Amino acid sequence: xATISRKAQEMPASAIRKLVPYADAAKKQGIKVYxxxxxxxxxxxPECALKAIRENKLTHIxxxxxxxxxxxxxxxxxxxxxxxxxxxxxxxxxVTVAGSESVNLALEISCNEGDEVIVLEPFYTxxxxxxxxxxxxxxxxQTDIRNGFQVPAIEEFEKAITPKTKAILVCxxxxxxxxxxxxxxxxxxxxxxxxxxxxLISDEVYREFCYTDEPHFSAMNxxxxxxxxxxxxxVSKRYNLCGxxxxxxxxxxxxxxxxxxxxxQARLCPPxxxxxxxxxxxxxxxxxxxxxxxxxxxxxxxxxxxLNSIPGVYTPLPMGAxxxxxxLPVDDTEKFAKWMLENFRIDGETxxxxxxxxxxxxxxxxxxxxxxxxxxxxPEMKKALRILEEGLKxxxxxTI
Amino acid sequence: xATISRKAQEMPASAIRKLVPYADAAKKQGIKVYxxxxxxxxxxxPECALKAIRENKLTHIxxxxxxxxxxxxxxxxxxxxxxxxxxxxxxxxxVTVAGSESVNLALEISCNEGDEVIVLEPFYTxxxxxxxxxxxxxxxxQTDIRNGFQVPAIEEFEKAITPKTKAILVCxxxxxxxxxxxxxxxxxxxxxxxxxxxxLISDEVYREFCYTDEPHFSAMNxxxxxxxxxxxxxVSKRYNLCGxxxxxxxxxxxxxxxxxxxxxQARLCPPxxxxxxxxxxxxxxxxxxxxxxxxxxxxxxxxxxxLNSIPGVYTPLPMGAxxxxxxLPVDDTEKFAKWMLENFRIDGETxxxxxxxxxxxxxxxxxxxxxxxxxxxxPEMKKALRILEEGLKxxxxxTI
Numbered sequence: 001x002a003t004i005s006r007k008a009q010e011m012p013a014s015a016i017r018k019l020v021p022y023a024d025a026a027k028k029q030g031i032k033v034y035x036x037x038x039x040x041x042x043x044x045x046p047e048c049a050l051k052a053i054r055e056n057k058l059t060h061i062x063x064x065x066x067x068x069x070x071x072x073x074x075x076x077x078x079x080x081x082x083x084x085x086x087x088x089x090x091x092x093x094x095v096t097v098a099g100s101e102s103v104n105l106a107l108e109i110s111c112n113e114g115d116e117v118i119v120l121e122p123f124y125t126x127x128x129x130x131x132x133x134x135x136x137x138x139x140x141x142q143t144d145i146r147n148g149f150q151v152p153a154i155e156e157f158e159k160a161i162t163p164k165t166k167a168i169l170v171c172x173x174x175x176x177x178x179x180x181x182x183x184x185x186x187x188x189x190x191x192x193x194x195x196x197x198x199x200l201i202s203d204e205v206y207r208e209f210c211y212t213d214e215p216h217f218s219a220m221n222x223x224x225x226x227x228x229x230x231x232x233x234x235v236s237k238r239y240n241l242c243g244x245x246x247x248x249x250x251x252x253x254x255x256x257x258x259x260x261x262x263x264x265q266a267r268l269c270p271p272x273x274x275x276x277x278x279x280x281x282x283x284x285x286x287x288x289x290x291x292x293x294x295x296x297x298x299x300x301x302x303x304x305x306x307l308n309s310i311p312g313v314y315t316p317l318p319m320g321a322x323x324x325x326x327x328l329p330v331d332d333t334e335k336f337a338k339w340m341l342e343n344f345r346i347d348g349e350t351x352x353x354x355x356x357x358x359x360x361x362x363x364x365x366x367x368x369x370x371x372x373x374x375x376x377x378x379p380e381m382k383k384a385l386r387i388l389e390e391g392l393k394x395x396x397x398x399t400i
Numbered sequence: 401x402a403t404i405s406r407k408a409q410e411m412p413a414s415a416i417r418k419l420v421p422y423a424d425a426a427k428k429q430g431i432k433v434y435x436x437x438x439x440x441x442x443x444x445x446p447e448c449a450l451k452a453i454r455e456n457k458l459t460h461i462x463x464x465x466x467x468x469x470x471x472x473x474x475x476x477x478x479x480x481x482x483x484x485x486x487x488x489x490x491x492x493x494x495v496t497v498a499g500s501e502s503v504n505l506a507l508e509i510s511c512n513e514g515d516e517v518i519v520l521e522p523f524y525t526x527x528x529x530x531x532x533x534x535x536x537x538x539x540x541x542q543t544d545i546r547n548g549f550q551v552p553a554i555e556e557f558e559k560a561i562t563p564k565t566k567a568i569l570v571c572x573x574x575x576x577x578x579x580x581x582x583x584x585x586x587x588x589x590x591x592x593x594x595x596x597x598x599x600l601i602s603d604e605v606y607r608e609f610c611y612t613d614e615p616h617f618s619a620m621n622x623x624x625x626x627x628x629x630x631x632x633x634x635v636s637k638r639y640n641l642c643g644x645x646x647x648x649x650x651x652x653x654x655x656x657x658x659x660x661x662x663x664x665q666a667r668l669c670p671p672x673x674x675x676x677x678x679x680x681x682x683x684x685x686x687x688x689x690x691x692x693x694x695x696x697x698x699x700x701x702x703x704x705x706x707l708n709s710i711p712g713v714y715t716p717l718p719m720g721a722x723x724x725x726x727x728l729p730v731d732d733t734e735k736f737a738k739w740m741l742e743n744f745r746i747d748g749e750t751x752x753x754x755x756x757x758x759x760x761x762x763x764x765x766x767x768x769x770x771x772x773x774x775x776x777x778x779p780e781m782k783k784a785l786r787i788l789e790e791g792l793k794x795x796x797x798x799t800i
Contacts, residue, residue, distance in 0.1 A: 001627045001653075002566070002599045007534075008509040008659035017466060017665045038463075045461045053673060054454050061445045061636070061643040061677065063438075066417060097497055097645070100667040109408040129666040134407075166402070199402045227401045236461070243461040243672025245497070245645075253401075259408035265417045266529040267500040271671035272643025273453060277461065 012132060015125050015334075015358030022341035023352055032349040033341070034376065034384030041322060041375040043240045043295065045277075046288050052280020053273060061272055066264040068095025068248070069275045075282040076235070076248060084207075086220045092252055094260050095270045099205045099234035099247040104130040106230045106249060109259045110167040110199040111136045117167045117201075118160050120151065122325060122359035122366055124175045124203070139165070140361035145327060145369070148316035149177040151185040157192045167199035168192065170219070173206040176359050176371035177325050178300075178318020180210055183217040190222035193229075200225060205234035205247070206321040208289055211297050216320075226252040236274065239281040240292075244274030296322055299374040299381060306385045307372070310392060312400040315372075323373045325356055325366075331397035333357065333370040344391045351387040368399070412532060415525050415734075415758030422741035423752055432749040433741070434776065434784030441722060441775040443640045443695065445677075446688050452680020453673060461672055466664040468495025468648070469675045475682040476635070476648060484607075486620045492652055494660050495670045499605045499634035499647040504530045506630045506649060509659045510567040510599040511536045517567045517601075518560050520551065522725060522759035522766055524575045524603070539565070540761035545727060545769070548716035549577040551585040557592045567599035568592065570619070573606040576759050576771035577725050578700075578718020580610055583617040590622035593629075600625065605634035605647070606721040608689055611697050616720075626652040636674065639681040640692075644674030696722055699774040699781060706785045707772070710792060712800040715772075723773045725756055725766075731797035733757065733770040744791045751787040768799070 016038065023033050067073065073090040081088055096102040103126070111117055113135030119127055121140035131138045139160045143149040157168070168189060172181045181189075193200040202219030210216045219229045231250035236242050249260050264270075300317075304324060307315045312329025330336040334355035344350055356369035376384060392398060416438065423433050467473065473490040481488055496502040503526070511517055513535030519527055521540035531538045539560045543549040557568070568589060572581045581589075593600040602619030610616045619629045631650035636642050649660050664670075700717075704724060707715045712729025730736040734755035744750055756769035776784060792798060 002510070002597050004509050004655050004659050005512045005515075005566075007512070008656075008662075011659065011662045011666075013662050014466075014665035020465075040462050042460065044459045049461070050459065054456070056454070059444045059450065060442070061449070061641040062440050063642045065420075066414075097671075098668065109404050110402070112405045112407070115405075126666055133666070166405075197402050241461040242463045243669065245669070245671040255404050256408075259404050259411065262408075262411045262413050265414035266411075266526055266533070268498065269643065269645070271497070271645040271674050273673040273677060274671050277673060 012129060014129070016354050019337055019341060019352065022338055026341050026350060030348065031345055034349065034351045034380065034387065036372045036376070036384055037352040037354040038373060040242060041240055042377060043292055045240045046281050046284040048283040049239055049241055049277045049281035053277050056276050064269045064272050064275060066269050067261060068270055069272070069279065072275050072279050075279060079282055086218055088220070088250055088252070092257060093248050093250045094257065094264050095275060096247045096249055096264070097267065097270050098236055098245040099203065099232055100126065102232040102234070102247045102249040103127065103203060104133070105260050105263055106201040106232055107131060107136055108134050108263065109256055110201065110230065112166070114164065115166040116162060116164045117169050118157060118165060119169045121361055122149070122176055122356060122369070124171055125358045127169060128358070128361070138361050142362060142365070145314065145316060145325060149174065149179040149325070151181055151189065154188050154192060157189070161196055165196065165198060167201050169201040169203065171203040173210060173320020175206065175321055176323050176356060178321045178323050180212060180319035186217050186219060187222060190219070190225050194225055198228065199230055200228050201230045201232060203232040205232065205237045208238050209293070209296060209322060210320045211293065211300065212319050220250070228253070230256055235278045235281065239278070239284060241274070241277055241281060244277050245271050246274040246278045296374065299378060302378050303372070303374045303381060303385065310389050312392070322375055323371050325369050326372055328368055328370055329392060329398055329400040330368055330395060331399060332367055335397055336395055337370065339395060340391050344387070344394060346387050346390060349383065349387060351384045351391065353388065407533070412529060414529070416754050419737055419741060419752065422738055426741050426750060430748065431745055434749065434751045434780065434787065436772045436776070436784055437752040437754040438773060440642060441640055442777060443692055445640045446681055446684040448683040449639055449641055449677045449681035453677050456676050464669045464672050464675060466669050467661060468670055469672070469679065472675050472679050475679060479682055486618055488620070488650055488652070492657060493648050493650045494657065494664050495675060496647045496649055496664070497667070497670050498636055498645040499603065499632055500526065502632040502634070502647045502649040503527065503603060504533070505660050505663055506601040506632055507531060507536055508534050508663065509656055510601065510630065512566070514564065515566040516562060516564045517569050518557065518565060519569045521761055522549070522576055522756060522769070524571055525758045527569060528758070528761070538761050542762060542765070545714065545716060545725060549574065549579040549725070551581055551589065554588050554592060557589070561596055565596065565598060567601055569601040569603065571603040573610060573720020575606065575721055576723050576756060578721045578723050580612065580719035586617050586619060587622060590619065590625050594625055598628065599630055600628050601630045601632060603632040605632065605637045608638050609693065609696060609722060610720045611693065611700065612719050620650070628653070630656055635678045635681065639678070639684060641674070641677055641681060644677050645671050646674045646678045696774065699778060702778050703772070703774045703781060703785065710789050712792070722775055723771050725769050726772055728768055728770055729792060729798055729800040730768055730795055731799060732767055735797055736795055737770065739795055740791050744787070744794060746787050746790060749783065749787060751784045751791065753788065
């Protein structure tokens with residue numbers, strides 16, 4: 001029998017999604033599964049985006065330009081980014097198939113096979129996947145759950161840099177941690193990138209989900225780093241249009257954008273109906289985000305307090321995104337999460353969390369950490385957390 | 401300044417799209433450009449697909465399953481494929497971001513870096529791109545414009561196979577040639593794949609655009625080749641929903657599908673609104689395809705007759721898809737196409753064709769070939785072809 005490639009064999013399965021079959025099996029048994037595991041918010045998409053799809057008059061769903069609809073590129077550059085103080089020309093932005101394609105492009109463009117990219121650990125597990133696909137090595141810098149996963153001393157970066165280092169990849173606010181980096185932290189990272197002439201890939205897809213009064217500080221606004229910064233962004237994430245699969249890659253570096261364009265042409269164009277929704281989403285009123293933030297703050301506060309009240313559980317207070325990393329009193333969160341899906345029910349319901357070890361590169365790290373998303377309304381979340389609490393008491397591999 | 405990767409530097413620019421800036425420049429001058437260069441048909445998308453988008457009641461455009469909406473997978477397997485005599489289970493099909501992702505996946509899964517894939521030349525230029533991205537070498541087998549680019553003697557395959565050969569990639573009906581392979585040809589290719597245990601990647605995205613009375617013969621129906629065939633398909637192409645970006649990869653080989661699933665999870669999910677349109681498109685009545693085929697046959701007949709009436713032009717009669725490769729009496733079709741866009745106008749209008757050299761792997765081949773698509777209505781096409789005819793007379797690099 002013809003054998004599949006080594007890459008196909010060795011490709012890591014998505015840790016976030018590898019428990020999905022167990023969840024599916026539970027659902028087939030009629031069990032309700034509370035999904036605290038994925039970043040699929042239950043927040044409604046903006047009405048203006050939905051309207052743009054429903055009321056579109058197109059009779060031909062044709063290809064768009066490989067770089068995206070001109071209207072969307074213009075709207076993003078001249079309305080959205082301008083409004084938040086990021087100055088770019090539409091030509092410095094290419095619409096991508098969501099943030100996923102944007103991350104992959106940024107890595108593919110900045111690093112050769114065998115090169116290294118520095119990432120703060122824990123990090124979004126698909127960074128690993130995209131690095132793997134491009135033969136790039138992730139050099140992880142450790143952070144500490146006890147100080148909320150903040151950027152460590154800059155010496156840690158200096159120590160991690162080798163002649164093979166080509167880029168630093170940050171996620172701000174962070175998935176899976178929810179950590180928000182201060183202006184000072186971003187400037188310090190920028191200084192390192194400048195000193196070693198590294199690309200700074202800044203994944204800011206959760207920018208509109210920040211829970212401090214200070215405005216989010218974008219890597220695009222680090223002084224004198226124009227040619228090094230590559231911004232990864234997601235239109236569909238921002239507007240709760242996850243399924244639309246629309247994002248963008250942004251850089252002032254013309255070589256980067258010319259390369260991104262070649263890759264973009266290979267896949268012809270980004271999803272056009274999603275782009276139409278995204279054009280509509282540009283009209284999202286400020287109140288929408290205000291309401292979304294208020295809701296997330298309420299949920300976050302509820303969840304963090306609940307989690308920290310469970311014996312043996314510790315989680316910091318995340319200031320962005322809609323996730324937290326929690327330390328659980330278990331031997332292994334992957335075994336625990338699987339056990340919950342297979343064995344633990346209260347009134348025919350169970351709760352799913354994401355084991356966090358795969359968010360770490362350092363072997364053995366994060367084995368008792370889980371990523372928990374506060375993407376459910378409080379009454380639902382309450383039930384989900386109660387099941388989690390009871391599950392932790394009943395789990396055979398508990399450590400307290 | 402931080403340097404972009406070698407891959408980013410060496411990535412070939414899309415030959416199909418690299419003339420786009422010249423077309424854009426012409427349009428900025430107010431010139432009308434007839435696009436005979438791309439596979440963007442002016443055929444309306446099916447009403448049921450458009451209706452599915454307009455009348456959808458979704459308030460949350462959320463992620464779908466990484467493998468696609470269950471409704472779409474079921475519908476494709478149990479309605480579309482069943483209806484055309486291809487028997488698959490929904491689990492043997494993963495929804496992709498159009499045919500583009502499907503081709504890339506098929507190559508990535510079947511071949512290691514350094515491996516070889518056999519392709520009949522001329523071939524869709526992005527096969528080259530995706531092979532490049534995966535470090536795979538394309539071994540081209542030559543075909544002959546004078547016999548309509550038919551599958552050559554099977555000895556040619558034997559000659560091309562080396563220990564590094566892992567797959568044969570065919571496109572049937574073919575882009576850019578419009579060539580339709582007979583059942584016998586497909587069985588012969590299948591026999592070679594079986595004998596050498598190669599994957600047979602069959603790109604059948606133009607299956608519904610066949611202009612003979614015989615039904616299209618799918619690689620999925622080659623006997624005793626279940627574990628070797630990987631089908632590349634496009635829902636958005638089939639239903640004139642090019643911008644929806646929905647396709648699929650299909651195989652009975654469980655290892656192939658498990659690998660495809662891992663890759664699919666890395667990009668989270670295919671475009672959901674496009675998938676909704678695709679579910680709607682499954683209701684497309686047979687009459688739609690009948691009318692589309694009639695229209696294309698009319699256009700094809702008109703175009704082929706016109707082209708062959710121009711002195712020095714030769715093109716065979718394509719039996720599928722909506723392209724033809726024509727030999728033009730010019731030094732170099734790339735120079736000619738660029739010259740047309742920059743210099744040649746009749747009443748403020750010009751015509752764009754795709755230079756075909758990039759569809760060939762063999763150096764020097766196809767230099768005077770162009771891909772011409774019959775995607776415009778006859779009155780428009782007539783004007784476009786007249787401009788082409790006059791351009792050929794006026795072009796300084798003409799060879800007759």
